[in-house]
Amino acid sequence: MVKKTALFILFCTLLNAWEFDKNCLVCHGEDFKFHIIMNKYTLKYSSEQRIKEAIFEYLKEPDINKSILPPEYIKKFGLKQKSNLDDEKLKKMIDIYYKRFNQQSKIY
Amino acid sequence: MYSGERKSILYVLGLYLSSTILLIATFFTSYYYYEQEQFIHSEKEILKKYTLEVSDKLSALSESSSERLQYPRFEDFNSAIYDIDKNLIFSTIEDINTKNVKQGFYTIDADSYLASPITPYYLGAAYIVIQKKSKDVDILNNLIYIAIITVLITVITSFFLVNIVLKPIRENIKLLDNFIKDTTHELNTPITAILANVETIDSSNCDEKTLRKLERIKIASASISNLYQDLIYLLLNHKTSLQNVDLNLSQIVTQRVKYFTNMANMKKIEFILDIKEGVHFFADRQKMERLIDNILSNAIKYTNKSTKITITLKETYLSIEDEGKGMSKNELDKIFTRYLRFDKTQGGFGIGYSIIKSIIDDYAIKIDIESKPNKGTKVTLTW
Incomplete structure (x- = not known):
């Protein structure tokens, strides 16, 4: 039973990782500095809840005023496109992103 | 001590002591609050300095891309950080409230605390709480000792003061007592003579007019005798x-x-x-x-x-x-x-x-x- 449960959890994790790779990394690529973006969100929004909300708002309706990147950067590379993912899936992806890259869980 | 002297001493002592104690109390209360303010001010300054130290360390740490981030630790004090929603992120303080942060300066037991908001939120920290051992300043105990000594000195000086004030009154009373004493001694012989002679007068040989006069002399003598007895009673204390x-x-x-x-x-x-x-x-x-x-x-x-x-x-x-x-x-x-x-x-x-x-x-x-x-x-x- 324990073995089965462990296998199920491993399967779910791999499935989630695969989905994050498919939905996020496919565009941003290998060199995208995910930890720098998380650092900027953390500096501006502080708490987990506010960071997740801000990312969600931005991905749903990308806007120069909502972006945490410098305006010069936006001018050069332009705004990202709206996410095609439904709210539930987008929130799930943001959860995975936060879990992987948040700074607070690294503190010891 | 003459009658009423004790009362006078107590009144003056009471008045002098109560006004002095009131003055001391006002002075000491002001001094106590001043000292407390000074203590809070100096503690706050130290804690602010420590807050800046932690903030600097957090700033450097937040730039790191390392997989593990070591929270800054100091010998002189402990610290904790909270996010904007007042959830504890990390703490080196024991028994810290994980769900809320009390802002400003405060003391618990022998520890001083200062919780300050900071921006930007390095590692998500919106508040830094610093805890250190309070400086060992026992203002109240020191004040109580000084107050006791001051009151004792006041009691002693007021006692001498009352004695100085009462000295002329005492001397007057003594003078009066001496005067009465001398007068009484002088009265003794004539009173005895009058009373003895009045009693021995044969009233049967006197006419009515002389009898009335004799009666008046008897009454007057009885009054003087009465007064004499009173004075003797007092003089012999x-x-x-x-x-x-x-x-x-x-x-x-x-x-x-x-x-x-x-x-x-x-x-x-x-x-x-x-x-x-x-x-x-x-x-x-x-x-x-x-x-x-x-x-x-x-x-x-x-x-x-x-x-x-x-x-x-x-x-x-x-x-x-x-x-x-x-x-x-x-x-x-x-x-x-x-x-x-x-x-x-x-x-x-x-x-x-x-x-x-x-x-x-x-x-x-x-x-x-x-x-x-x-x-x-x-x-x-x-x-």
Whole structure:
């Protein structure tokens, strides 16, 4: 039973990782500095809840005023496109992103 | 110490001490709050410095791309960080509240805390809490010691001060006592001579006019003799040879009333006697006579002409009631003060009630004085 449960959890994790790779990394690529973006969100929004909300708002309706990147950067590379993912899936992806890259869980 | 001196000393001491203590209390309270403010200010400055140190370390740490971030630790103090929603991120402080942060400076037990908001939110930290051991400053205990010493010094100085203030009064009283003492000694021989000779005059050989004159001389001599006895009693400071015996009080009261009859007749005062036979009291005869004489002579002295004085003696009390001018409440309060006379038109030294008080105190007799101005006075002795 324990073995089965462990296998199920491993399967779910791999499935989630695969989905994050498919939905996020496919565009941003290998060199995208995910930890720098998380650092900027953390500096501006502080708490987990506010960071997740801000990312969600931005991905749903990308806007120069909502972006945490410098305006010069936006001018050069332009705004990202709206996410095609439904709210539930987008929130799930943001959860995975936060879990992987948040700074607070690294503190010891 | 003369009568009332203790009271004066206590009044002045009370007034001086209470005003000084009030002043000290005001000064110490202000000093206490000033010191506390100073303590808070100095603690806050140190904690602010520590907050900046933690903030700098967090700033450097937030730039790191390392997989593990070591939270800054210091020897002199502990710290904790909270996010904007006041959830604890990390802490080196034991027993820290994980769900909320109390802002500003505060102390718990022997520790000082300062919680300050910071921006930007390095590692998500919106608040930094610093905890350090408070400086060991026991302001209150030090103040209590100083206050006790100051109050003691004040008590001692005020005692000397009161003595200095009372010195001239004391000297005046002593002068008065000496004067009375000298006068009394000079009175002794003539009084004895007058009384002895008046008693030996053969009244059968005198005409009516001479008899009246003789009567007046007797009354005057009795008054002087009475006064002489009072003064002697006071001068010897109540140290007359005490002989407490079983006295027939009924007999003594009757005798004393008889003694004062001539004096009363002069003012056409009628004595109404209600004396129970066989009332006994264990006391010194001389003292009891002084007691009764003083109350009776006061009643005669201060009562109006053609009135009545009612004397009642029962098993447990003696009351003497006159229809005289009476006394006000204020006069009644000061009645036992020596040398104090309310009515200067009457003779005397104002020592009657002072003697009464000392005798009733000796025998634990309770005195009750009921008096109404222009109605009369009733003195009741209960034992």
